[in-house]
Amino acid sequence: MMNIENLKFNYNGKPVLNGINVDIREGEILGILGQNGCGKTTLLKNLNKNLVPDSGCVILDDNNLEEMSKKEIARSIAVVPQTNEIRFAFTVRDIVSMGRMPFMGTFDGESSKDVDIINDAMEKTGISTFSDRYINTMSGGERQRVIIARALVQNPKILLMDEPTLHLDINTQFDVLDLISQLSKENKLTVVIVSHDLSMVARYCDRVMLIKDHEVYAIGTLDEVLTPDNMDTVFGVDAELITDIKTGKRTVFLHGSTKRL
Amino acid sequence: MKPRKEHTRALIAIAFLTIVTIVIILLDLSWANWPLSISQVIDVLMGGGSSVNRTIVMTINLPRVVMGIFVGAGLAVSGAVMQAMFRNPMASPYILGLSNGAALGAALGMVTTIPLIPVAIAVPALAFIVCFATVMLVYMLSRVGGNIQIETLLLSGIAVSALLSALVSLLTFLSSQDQMEQIVFWTMGSLSKATWSNLMFVVPVISMGIILMATLSKELNAMMLGDAHAMDLGVDIRKVRIILLIFSTLVIAAAVSFVGVIGFVGLIIPHIVRLVVGPNNRILIPVSAFAGATYLVMCDYIAHSMYTITGVLPIGIITAIVGGPYFIYLLRKRKREVGWN
Numbered sequence: 001m002m003n004i005e006n007l008k009f010n011y012n013g014k015p016v017l018n019g020i021n022v023d024i025r026e027g028e029i030l031g032i033l034g035q036n037g038c039g040k041t042t043l044l045k046n047l048n049k050n051l052v053p054d055s056g057c058v059i060l061d062d063n064n065l066e067e068m069s070k071k072e073i074a075r076s077i078a079v080v081p082q083t084n085e086i087r088f089a090f091t092v093r094d095i096v097s098m099g100r101m102p103f104m105g106t107f108d109g110e111s112s113k114d115v116d117i118i119n120d121a122m123e124k125t126g127i128s129t130f131s132d133r134y135i136n137t138m139s140g141g142e143r144q145r146v147i148i149a150r151a152l153v154q155n156p157k158i159l160l161m162d163e164p165t166l167h168l169d170i171n172t173q174f175d176v177l178d179l180i181s182q183l184s185k186e187n188k189l190t191v192v193i194v195s196h197d198l199s200m201v202a203r204y205c206d207r208v209m210l211i212k213d214h215e216v217y218a219i220g221t222l223d224e225v226l227t228p229d230n231m232d233t234v235f236g237v238d239a240e241l242i243t244d245i246k247t248g249k250r251t252v253f254l255h256g257s258t259k260r261l
Numbered sequence: 262m263k264p265r266k267e268h269t270r271a272l273i274a275i276a277f278l279t280i281v282t283i284v285i286i287l288l289d290l291s292w293a294n295w296p297l298s299i300s301q302v303i304d305v306l307m308g309g310g311s312s313v314n315r316t317i318v319m320t321i322n323l324p325r326v327v328m329g330i331f332v333g334a335g336l337a338v339s340g341a342v343m344q345a346m347f348r349n350p351m352a353s354p355y356i357l358g359l360s361n362g363a364a365l366g367a368a369l370g371m372v373t374t375i376p377l378i379p380v381a382i383a384v385p386a387l388a389f390i391v392c393f394a395t396v397m398l399v400y401m402l403s404r405v406g407g408n409i410q411i412e413t414l415l416l417s418g419i420a421v422s423a424l425l426s427a428l429v430s431l432l433t434f435l436s437s438q439d440q441m442e443q444i445v446f447w448t449m450g451s452l453s454k455a456t457w458s459n460l461m462f463v464v465p466v467i468s469m470g471i472i473l474m475a476t477l478s479k480e481l482n483a484m485m486l487g488d489a490h491a492m493d494l495g496v497d498i499r500k501v502r503i504i505l506l507i508f509s510t511l512v513i514a515a516a517v518s519f520v521g522v523i524g525f526v527g528l529i530i531p532h533i534v535r536l537v538v539g540p541n542n543r544i545l546i547p548v549s550a551f552a553g554a555t556y557l558v559m560c561d562y563i564a565h566s567m568y569t570i571t572g573v574l575p576i577g578i579i580t581a582i583v584g585g586p587y588f589i590y591l592l593r594k595r596k597r598e599v600g601w602n
Contacts, residue, residue, distance in 0.1 A: 048492075048493065050489065050492045050493070069495075069497075070492065070495045070496065070497050071495035071496075071497075072495075073495065074493065074494055074495025075495070078493070079489075079493035081489055081490070081493070084487065086485075086486050086487075087348070088485050088486075088540040089535075089539055089540055090482075090485075090486075090539070090540055090541065091539070094482070094539075094541055095486070098479075098482060098483055098486075098494055099494070101479055101480075101483060101494050101495060101496070102494060102495040104479070106476050106479075107476070154494075
């Protein structure tokens with residue numbers, strides 16, 4: 001589906017990504033974990049050409065991203081960023097409909113097909129009832145649903161999420177990721193989530209990738225990657241991957257730090 | 262599907278502005294240095310009227326009104342585009358140094374004589390060139406590794422603007438009494454010198470600029486959410502930003518080089534329109550064009566109607582005196598709705 005081949009990216013002469021190789025599989029939810037500054041967000045930005053790799057490449061279904069325009073890329077890859085403030089009084093409907101931009105020419109208005117797609121996405125994300133509300137009056141969790149709806153409207157093969165729950169209330173974090181997990185299953189949507197929340201990744205991801213010192217440290221299933229040794233080396237924590245008895249879901253239990261300042 | 266609230270509001274706003282514009286245009290057409298009645302104006306427009314009245318309306322007043330319409334529309338649309346593009350409520354045609362650039366060019370044209378080129382051409386030509394050069398300079402100054410930081414752009418605009426303003430003051434100080442008056446008057450703005458031949462340049466440049474900026478409305482909407490959002494939606498923001506900067510500068514340079522500095526239109530009209538029709542640029546840009554045109558012609562009418570008390574006032578004074586307090590009221594009363602939290 002998407003292959004990242006020996007991707008290198010430097011910022012001001014310093015390597016941020018030092019030869020990344022990953023195959024992202026269709027329909028999976030892949031979690032990318034690492035400490036602050038390890039390069040995980042930079043990697044995500046390279047996956048839709050918001051940043052251009054210095055060497056190596058990203059192949060999406062046999063097409064090299066480098067040869068595709070931003071607009072073409074936005075027809076296959078959608079992004080849900082960290083929740084952030086939108087200062088303007090756009091309505092929810094306005095924001096969601098922006099997801100059709102990559103498919104529209106300069107003078108095109110919304111076709112009836114566009115309208116159907118927009119309504120459908122708002123239905124799926126549970127925001128139909130507030131389509132007329134202003135985005136700058138909404139809570140972080142509501143805003144994140146709107147952005148997810150906008151991403152769905154792009155009809156993407158891959159959804160990239162950068163710390164999608166960072167500024168959300170705890171219960172809302174579950175809401176948002178439950179929604180993503182459900183959408184991924186229903187639509188065979190491939191999802192890549194960058195996070196530093198070990199337990200959220202353990203709960204929702206099919207595979208995990210650890211980045212340390214600008215390189216892939218480990219990639220594989222939860223059990224292969226989230227071992228106590230790896231979590232100690234990469235995060236400096238004493239932690240273990242467990243199964244929550246009440247829900248049957250995987251999670252990471254943190255006993256404490258293994259590093260002393 | 263039920264009609265959307267914004268669309269209904271935009272239609273009402275446009276209908277309202279059309280009626281107001283027609284009335285204001287008729288009123289403004291009736292004023293030069295002596296007033297005609299509206300029925301006399303209508304007579305002339307219908308092809309009748311005395312030859313004196315025909316001269317007043319068609320040769321003196323109409324070019325001024327047409328200039329007001331296009332300059333007002335151009336300033337308002339450029340302001341709307343800059344506020345959206347830089348996501349900054351202070352962004353206006355003037356913050357990037359445009360007005361002081363044009364003023365320096367115009368002042369140079371007034372104090373120097375260039376062989377073979379009459380002053381009537383040298384002044385707007387130099388204003389236009391220096392204005393454009395200023396923006397390019399500001400833009401270069403704020404490039405950091407191929408990227409434009411919005412804060413740096415605004416700051417270098419303010420810095421360059423202050424420098425240019427000092428140079429204008431210096432020229433004014435050094436010039437003769439007569440030239441000094443010209444420069445000061447120019448920096449207060451006036452539509453009175455508009456002629457049909459000026460308009461042959463101003464009208465096509467401004468209309469083309471407005472239309473081209475309007476075609477990028479969708480991209481601008483995305484950019485209002487943030488650069489990352491826009492890129493994720495497939496917008497080549499670097500390209501779009503350069504195109505918008507060039508066209509907004511062209512439009513403003515074309516406008517100010519003939520009429521002088523007219524402040525406030527580019528700042529407040531887009532804010533007021535955004536309050537009424539919302540931030541969607543597909544609606545905001547055309548309504549701003551309408552509102553800017555109406556506002557400037559109205560200010561011109563007020564400037565003329567003060568004739569018996571003060572003489573015809575420079576229009577830049579009126580745009581600020583009328584617009585300033587209203588804008589302050591909006592800021593106080595409807596802070597949140599102005600859309601900049």
